[in-house]
Amino acid sequence: MVDKKKGFQIFANLIMIALTICCLFPFLLLIMSSLTDETTLIREGYSIFPSKFGLDSYAYLLRNIGKIGRAYGITILVTVAGTASSMFITILMAYPLSRKELYGRNILAFFVFFTMLFNGGLVPTYIMYTRYLHIKNTLWALLIPSLLVSAFYVIMMRTYFVTNIPDAIIEAARIDGAGEWRTLFTVVLPLAGPMIATLALLIGLGYWNDWKNGFYYLTDSRLYSIQNMLNQMLKDVQFLKSGADASAAAELTQDMPSVGIKMAIAVIGALPVMVIYPFFQKYFVKGITIGAVKG
Secondary structure: OHHHHHHHHHHHHHHHHHHHHHHHHHHHHHHHHHOEOHHHHHHHOOOOOOOOEOOHHHHHHHOOHHHHHHHHHHHHHHHHHHHHHHHHHHHHHHHHHHOOOOOOHHHHHHHHHHHHHOOOOHHHHHHHHHHHOOOOOOOHHHHOOOOOOOHHHHHHHHHHHHHHOOHHHHHHHHHOOOOHHHHHHHHHHHHOHHHHHHHHHHHHHHHHHOOHHHHHHOOOHHHOOHHHHHHHHHHHHHHHHOOOOHHHHHHHHOOOOOOHHHHHHHHHHHHHHHHHHHHHHHHHHHHHHHHOOOO
């Protein structure tokens, strides 16, 4: 029996190692491709061990460091402000829905769930935000549409409150004279650390990786996030390399990378997330597991 368990453990470890390699391989290939010489990359394709390295792609990005730096600053500002605002609104919606004494909470929960199934569509949404809320070419355009509140996250937080916050603790806080605000912020939230960290990570990733809001609502490049800026740079490179304006851009495009810069752009966009994620991983796994026990 012991030998069988040991053999199964070894087999399971080998499977997990193979799966880990499969997950890490694309990122390693991405990084190495961004460090490969452009000619070698075109001639030999992507490789973990390129025959010739080159930094032309990153040199091109460094020549645009001013734009990239401003876009990084806007992205960080929007991500921090958006994550904090979204978490605040999500918690304020989820906590009342988790209380059995709230009158009509099932109806309110249905309205929240309904938004997961149906929406007004892109055109009405665009008209509402631009014509009536006037968020076009403002930072609000990167904060509000489609990201500020998610019904799925509200339901996850509500489920965590219901399944992991004992009613006896809340009742004890009320007996001691705590109001709803004090009960929420001094009793409930400290017990909801894993779910808060999980949702903060998911919401932050959503803001960091978002490019649709900038694509829909921004025409002023000074307000571009890092995703929109890098996407615009990639389009510029493709335009110049296509020869559409060859007479004016021949010298500019002579040494400009076209393939490697795609990899470098992807590395710059994904690197901060890859660095931060390991610190939230334990909370992420725990929060997802506990918050999805039952609805």
